[in-house]
Amino acid sequence: MAIEPQALLQALQTVLDPLTGRDFVSTKALKNLQIHGAEVSFEVDLGYPAQSLWPELGQALRGAAQTVAGVGQVQVHWQTRIVAHQVAAPTVPALEQVKNIVAVASGKGGVGKSTTAVNLALALAAEGAKVGVLDADIYGPSVPTMLGLQGQKPESLDGKTMEPLLKHGLQVMSIGFLIKPDDAMIWRGPMATQALEQLLRQSNWQALDYLIVDLPPGTGDIHLTMAQRVPLTAALIVTTPQDVALQDARKGIRMFEKVGVPILGLVENMAMHVCSRCGHAEAVFGLEGGQRLAAEMGLQCLATLPLALAIREQADRGEPIVVAAPEGELAAQYRRLALRTAAALSLLGRDYSSKLGALKVQSHP
Template sequence: MTALSREQIEAAIADYIDPDLKQSLLAAGCVQQIDIDDRHIGIQLQLKHVCASRHDALRSQLSEHLQPLASGRAVEIKLAQQVEAHPSPKKLPALAGVKNIIAVASGKGGVGKSTTTVNLALALAAEGARVGILDADIYGPSQGMMLGVAEGERPETAEEKYFKPIVRHGLQSMSMSYLVDENTPMVWRGPMVSGAMQQLLNQTLWQDLDYLLIDMPPGTGDIQLTLAQRVPVSAAVIVTTPQDIALLDARKGIEMFRKVDIPVLGIVENMSVHICSQCGHEEALFGHGGGERIAADYDTELLGQLPLSMAIREQTDAGTPTVIAAPESAHAERYLAIARRVSAALAEKSAQRGNSIPNIAVELD
């Protein structure tokens, strides 16, 4: 039987580019152990991102990739995933019970940010993560309705000062809509709104979350500034539509996160095309290529494109978002693909920060 070395196996693994990581499993530091004998090749992988729906395909594709080297040996690939905590670039203290905080933001309202947030959260959970949602839109909270939380349902309390998150579809959640009547307007000034957001965040007993998604209000105002200065946000995702006016505001959102040193993982282009329910014809009602252009301009990436779909709207309004209501649908698969890439991109960004060399400035008096 042909002799086989660890270096040969590593070289073969390095040639396989994972579609979620956009790089090899070797380069991403996912290869934990390689065992070789006359009868088999054993590889132990420890993924730093979630992709449970692709585990079988990953094993199959990597095994097939290694077969030319195997020379009759059986290839056995063991695979596990474990999300690591990625500290805030601003070195703020971590939030208890939460490994990573991801802000989902938009420059303007009406682009489907909340719908994207809840489906992204459900997709991350479907891929194997423990996920929570904080609805930070104090003036117009909507996550309660989207998750199917009944009007009037209130969170339980602990020690007379903490809230227990309300759990729906496997997601832990907290929202101002859980604390007040949904018809009560929040006629508050900026500092009061920022204070309420911080209380909801810090006084909720989040339980061992891999990711906490914060559904941000639109714009670049008080809550966004408070979030950047006082909350240990790991990264941000920007939601936009292809419209020029939406892209203009999305640019402002990206610039804001850049100014406060929060990395932007990428752009989600919502309402990218309309697909006719009768004939299947696709039409870009709001323009074409905007998400790609803005991603290129800011050296980030287009995480995915979502169609303008009545089904997505109806399912979310009914409290059973698409990823739960139609898990095998093409729309759900788009959300899953975005979730896998968000998870992988965060792991990659954190690795880059960990390997970076700090700048040293010397000033002469």
């Protein structure tokens, strides 16, 4: 019995991407459908890195295809096709080797922004993306410590540009590589913003899908520089559930809205502390404050992360939890954050799925 291609496509269209809510047929992510007797094969191009989801989604697609009469073996081939999305300041020169720049910001210091930025970058890399980290916290760079790169200096092969340092699969640049650890950065706004632009544009980034920028806390000159003079794609906000932190997070959200930078969502950090000895759970900084703020501001709550001793210990050791315990529950939470962040970014700007080519169906007796 010959397999009807249209019936097969209709069956495959019932499977939805759990993160975007869209099917793979109408978005043209499903390509090169081939039918060889009872055997079916096709490719799926995802616009964000999600290698951990491939087995589950592949099983769902195979199951849908096999509901069609005559279908036997089904092969699903996965590809990740991350594109550059529209930037907030389109007149700003692009970085040729960087597709998307995502700022990680917080209105208040001490909410775990840098820890979140580093683990987010590592989780994106674990899902198959090429990722860089720019430590833009000029006054308090902590990325070198968190990635175990203290005391190292970037090389310059031409005397004009710098080579990012490499660690755990990430390309990394920080002002912390260029100053002594105990030096205080007593810089006025123009000097700090100039230093940020030099770090960004004079670093030899290599074919990055995402550059994660760890911003300083607050809403100052560096934030305006990022919005107006850097090809910024989007931002995400990190806060704790505490009322004081939420007030400042709200200001950060308003700032990005005023300068036209899309906000992918909000991360509620240190939401719950679970005692490592007795297992007692306690909302040290309040309960669900970040989730309420996200709902109030019309944003997605991308993750609710715990206050966990292991996260702090591993960051201090230069081995963040995502690489120190990749199979653990804490790493899994950062992986889920990475998936939701990348999926939200993939929906921004123009629809690039039209550039993937028309769907071709080939039938063979």
